[in-house]
Amino acid sequence: DADVTQTPRNRITKTGKRIMLECSQTKGHDRMYWYRQDPGLGLRLIYYSFDVKDINKGEISDGYSVSRQAQAKFSLSLESAIPNQTALYFCATSTTDTQYFGPGTRLTVL
Amino acid sequence: RKEVEQDPGPFNVPEGATVAFNCTYSNSASQSFFWYRQDCRKEPKLLMSVYSSGNEDGRFTAQLNRASQYISLLIRDSKLSDSATYLCAVLHPDTGRRALTFGSGTRLQVQP
Numbered sequence: 001d002a003d004v005t006q007t008p009r010n011r012i013t014k015t016g017k018r019i020m021l022e023c024s025q026t027k028g029h030d031r032m033y034w035y036r037q038d039p040g041l042g043l044r045l046i047y048y049s050f051d052v053k054d055i056n057k058g059e060i061s062d063g064y065s066v067s068r069q070a071q072a073k074f075s076l077s078l079e080s081a082i083p084n085q086t087a088l089y090f091c092a093t094s095t096t097d098t099q100y101f102g103p104g105t106r107l108t109v110l
Numbered sequence: 111r112k113e114v115e116q117d118p119g120p121f122n123v124p125e126g127a128t129v130a131f132n133c134t135y136s137n138s139a140s141q142s143f144f145w146y147r148q149d150c151r152k153e154p155k156l157l158m159s160v161y162s163s164g165n166e167d168g169r170f171t172a173q174l175n176r177a178s179q180y181i182s183l184l185i186r187d188s189k190l191s192d193s194a195t196y197l198c199a200v201l202h203p204d205t206g207r208r209a210l211t212f213g214s215g216t217r218l219q220v221q222p
Binding site: 031033035040041042043044045048050058088090097098099100101102103104106 | 114118141142144151152153154155156159197199201208209210211212213214215
């Protein structure tokens with residue numbers, strides 16, 4: 001089984017809809033991250049969490065929120081999706097500075 | 111100026127060639143450095159960490175030049191399977207966040 005899993009893997013939604021992306025890990029890592037990837041822009045940090053009670057904004061947090069339900073689970077929500085949030089979303093975990101990524105969620109907002 | 115910059119490529123090289131990529135970073139206080147490999151539409155996977163003294167893993171050699179603020183990745187004897195996008199990642203501790211900043215990647219295409 002994969003150490004870092006993301007659900008759903010693909011999602012098409014409409015503008016204005018609320019959507020949640022979920023991430024689970026079995027690596028036992030305390031740190032978890034959400035990134036989005038757009039062509040030509042690389043990976044950009046949305047939010048990160050170093051433990052269940054710790055939530056931090058990244059460089060592009062506007063329009064997103066997160067929830068760290070447990071050490072192993074970190075969810076990303078788009079309260080009201082807009083088309084420019086169409087992207088590939090990755091969850092990552094780490095125990096030191098080295099990060100390990102989930103398989104990604106491809107989100108399309110129409 | 112971007113915090114971490116890479117030449118997007120593509121670098122088109124024949125099998126067996128040696129190819130090198132550079133990645134520049136803007137923050138002189140940066141600490142940890144990494145190279146990740148990403149195949150099309152897949153997640154980035156750690157290729158290697160970059161140590162101050164330089165390090166080698168098989169056909170791959172990574173080096174850090176703090177004076178000029180760049181890291182490099184050298185691939186010797188390129189294989190078709192090396193075709194991918196290579197992302198560099200840097201940790202900037204004084205931004206207040208212990209999360210990696212990634213370059214936008216350099217695409218490598220190894221041709222038969």
